[in-house]
Amino acid sequence: MNATVSTTIFAAFMVLTVVLGLLAVRGRRGGNGSGAGLAEWSVGGRSLGTVFIWVLMAGESYTSFSYLGAAGWGYNFGAPVLYVLAYMSCGYAIGYVVGPMLWAYARRHGLVGITDIIAHRYRRPWLGAAVAVLATVCLLPYIQLQITGMGVVVSTISYGTISLNWAYFIGFAVTTGFVVVSGLRGSAWVSVLKDVLVIVTLGFLAVYVPLHYFGGYGPFLDRIVAEKPQWLTFPGHASGGLGQSWFVTTTVINSLTVVIFPTTVAGYLGARNADALRRNAMYLPFYNVLLFVPMLLGLAALFVVPGLTGAGSNLALFKLVVDSLPAWAVGVIGVAAALSSIVPMAVFMLVIGTMWGRSVLGAVPRLASRQKTWSQLVVVVAGALALLLTYTAPTTLVRLSLISYEGMAQLVPMLLLGLVWRRLTMYAAVSGLAAGFALVCVLVFGGHDPIWGVNAGIVGLAVNVVVTLAVTWLGPRERADDRPDAEVLALEDEFPRAGTAAGAPR
Amino acid sequence: MRNQSPGGPPPGSRKRPALLWLLLPYVLFLVVLPFVNRVTPTVLGLPFLFFWMLLATLLTPVSVWLARRGDRRRGHGRADAPSGGRA
Numbered sequence: 001m002n003a004t005v006s007t008t009i010f011a012a013f014m015v016l017t018v019v020l021g022l023l024a025v026r027g028r029r030g031g032n033g034s035g036a037g038l039a040e041w042s043v044g045g046r047s048l049g050t051v052f053i054w055v056l057m058a059g060e061s062y063t064s065f066s067y068l069g070a071a072g073w074g075y076n077f078g079a080p081v082l083y084v085l086a087y088m089s090c091g092y093a094i095g096y097v098v099g100p101m102l103w104a105y106a107r108r109h110g111l112v113g114i115t116d117i118i119a120h121r122y123r124r125p126w127l128g129a130a131v132a133v134l135a136t137v138c139l140l141p142y143i144q145l146q147i148t149g150m151g152v153v154v155s156t157i158s159y160g161t162i163s164l165n166w167a168y169f170i171g172f173a174v175t176t177g178f179v180v181v182s183g184l185r186g187s188a189w190v191s192v193l194k195d196v197l198v199i200v201t202l203g204f205l206a207v208y209v210p211l212h213y214f215g216g217y218g219p220f221l222d223r224i225v226a227e228k229p230q231w232l233t234f235p236g237h238a239s240g241g242l243g244q245s246w247f248v249t250t251t252v253i254n255s256l257t258v259v260i261f262p263t264t265v266a267g268y269l270g271a272r273n274a275d276a277l278r279r280n281a282m283y284l285p286f287y288n289v290l291l292f293v294p295m296l297l298g299l300a301a302l303f304v305v306p307g308l309t310g311a312g313s314n315l316a317l318f319k320l321v322v323d324s325l326p327a328w329a330v331g332v333i334g335v336a337a338a339l340s341s342i343v344p345m346a347v348f349m350l351v352i353g354t355m356w357g358r359s360v361l362g363a364v365p366r367l368a369s370r371q372k373t374w375s376q377l378v379v380v381v382a383g384a385l386a387l388l389l390t391y392t393a394p395t396t397l398v399r400l401s402l403i404s405y406e407g408m409a410q411l412v413p414m415l416l417l418g419l420v421w422r423r424l425t426m427y428a429a430v431s432g433l434a435a436g437f438a439l440v441c442v443l444v445f446g447g448h449d450p451i452w453g454v455n456a457g458i459v460g461l462a463v464n465v466v467v468t469l470a471v472t473w474l475g476p477r478e479r480a481d482d483r484p485d486a487e488v489l490a491l492e493d494e495f496p497r498a499g500t501a502a503g504a505p506r
Numbered sequence: 507m508r509n510q511s512p513g514g515p516p517p518g519s520r521k522r523p524a525l526l527w528l529l530l531p532y533v534l535f536l537v538v539l540p541f542v543n544r545v546t547p548t549v550l551g552l553p554f555l556f557f558w559m560l561l562a563t564l565l566t567p568v569s570v571w572l573a574r575r576g577d578r579r580r581g582h583g584r585a586d587a588p589s590g591g592r593a
Contacts, residue, residue: 079543082559086535089566093528096570221551232545232553244543248536255532278574285566292560 002327003159009331010158010338013193014174017342020193021178021186037372041183042112042354043269050276050283052188056347057267057280058287059191061088061258062198063142064149064341066294072314074298078231080242081295087254089285096281098259098416100274105419105490107269113351114265114415115359121418121488122426123481128359131411134437135262136352136382138408141401143348143386147171148394150341152311156318157334159327165391171341172387179346180376184270187346194339201336202293205321209297212324213304224299231299241450249455256461257409260416262351263344345383353379403444406457410436413461413468419490425478428471436464524576530569534562 039045048056065084073081102117111117115135119128147168154167162170178186214220225232235243258264271277294317301308301316304323308316321333357375361367367374389396413436414429440460443449449456485491542558549557 079555082555085559085563086531089563090531090535093531093566093570096528096573097525218551221548221553225545225548225553229545229553233543233555234539244539248539251536252532278577282567282570282574285563285570288563288566289560292556 005327006331024189044184056188068314070294071298071317077236077239090255091258099277132355146341146345197336432468527572
């Protein structure tokens with residue numbers, strides 16, 4: 001009975017999701033050519049206003065991790081989970097500068113993603129293609145994380161009726177079902193549904209769980225302070241080295257990475273104007289307040305369902321939900337969590353498709369005329385690949401996901417420094433990237449993250465920057481590139497610079 | 507689009523000191539961490555570290571607002587050209 005109710009609600013909302021996603025492009029005609037059609041699909045025709053950008057960017061950055069991992073970290077470690085809050089807040093703040101800068105650059109030159117931006121900046125299509133391959137390796141694990149996250153949620157809220165394997169497939173099918181057709185615009189529309197459900201359900205749980213289990217906030221918080229103080233300060237409970245220096249370095253590097261993360265940039269480029277992005281840098285941090293809910297519920301679960309370990313602790317929040325609420329409410333909360341997998345998954349797949357359609361396959365002259373078609377095809381291939389690996393070799397991508405964020409961070413100098421500093425050569429950017437990425441791989445796969453109490457990614461980034469600067473100053477000069485600075489750099493909108501760029505004729 | 511001629515500095519690219527406000531979240535979340543990494547005193551029942559993180563989260567929009575106010579005073583944050591042009 002319970003299972004029927006919650007499964008029916010879930011099924012109805014999944015149908016609604018696909019319909020909503022497809023309705024998003026009704027009445028809009030993207031051409032089939034290479035330019036306009038791809039931009040319409042990949043970055044919503046650069047036409048989203050402040051509200052849609054807010055909804056989309058909030059929608060894509062609060063993934064299934066917010067429901068599962070945040071509660072699980074809260075349950076296992078306590079305070080270290082606060083890093084999510086810190087890096088997202090700091091990232092939104094510097095997004096005030098970086099967002100409009102990338103937006104203006106991409107719009108001026110008709111670019112649709114970071115690989116496209118890099119290919120244009122260094123005037124080397126092959127570099128864009130190479131970065132696309134690297135970024136795909138970093139992004140693919142995230143698709144799998146969303147698929148598996150959705151799987152455990154759906155199987156839990158259906159009281160076991162829907163098996164894990166079927167739940168994985170539903171996640172893939174629903175996402176592919178709308179994103180292939182409607183691209184970024186469809187993701188933004190589905191985000192509206194997602195954000196409404198997430199805000200309502202988390203707001204409800206924030207009130208309900210303390211009342212139901214502890215008789216109110218006062219007793220709940222008193223009990224945590226009295227019985228679990230270890231969880232309430234750094235380094236947290238049995239966290240294995242996640243102390244203050246880890247928190248600081250992780251926040252710094254993640255806040256720099258999140259602003260150039262390909263999915264974030266897709267959101268930036270979808271904006272109608274730069275001011276929509278500046279306003280969002282102001283409004284988006286409010287969404288972070290919601291992250292406190294799963295963190296606190298993770299702590300609450302310590303008292304209600306003690307003894308969860310490993311992957312089980314990720315279900316800390318859902319154990320409370322299933323234990324204390326009627327089936328229809330379980331179904332609705334499950335839908336909110338499932339959409340928290342679907343929306344980010346859609347944007348991840350979209351971004352991979354765009355990178356390949358534009359920078360890899362689009363760089364081949366014979367294929368360049370059908371970039372949108374290639375992009376859509378790659379979306380299906382990437383999603384199917386992630387799904388297939390989830391079934392056959394689940395640990396492969398999990399292992400890769402360890403380097404996803406710290407690896408992506410190594411693109412920061414090539415992209416951001418490159419856009420404001422003309423002298424930075426392609427040789428320097430590539431050397432820095434290679435050195436940083438290799439070091440991160442060695443440290444992470446060697447089991448040295450954190451190393452000396454700091455995030456391994458920031459060690460890689462430091463080496464990356466040093467190599468980049470050294471090769472720029474000492475290495476080979478760039479071949480004659482006679483384009484004016486305004487063509488190469490993100491001069492205008494808007495980066496704080498002391499003086500003007502070198503080489504600009506006065 | 508605005509003037510893109512290569513000669514001369516582009517409009518409004520001189521110093522924007524108000525952007526320093528964007529570093530405020532880093533100060534609130536990171537620089538003061540050693541002083542706020544404590545359970546007591548509890549504020550509104552919240553352990554101090556969690557209360558502080560909530561405060562920092564709520565002050566982040568304020569710091570962006572201050573940066574934006576500086577830009578607007580210099581006539582910088584106007585709505586840009588509406589869509590159209592190259593896409």
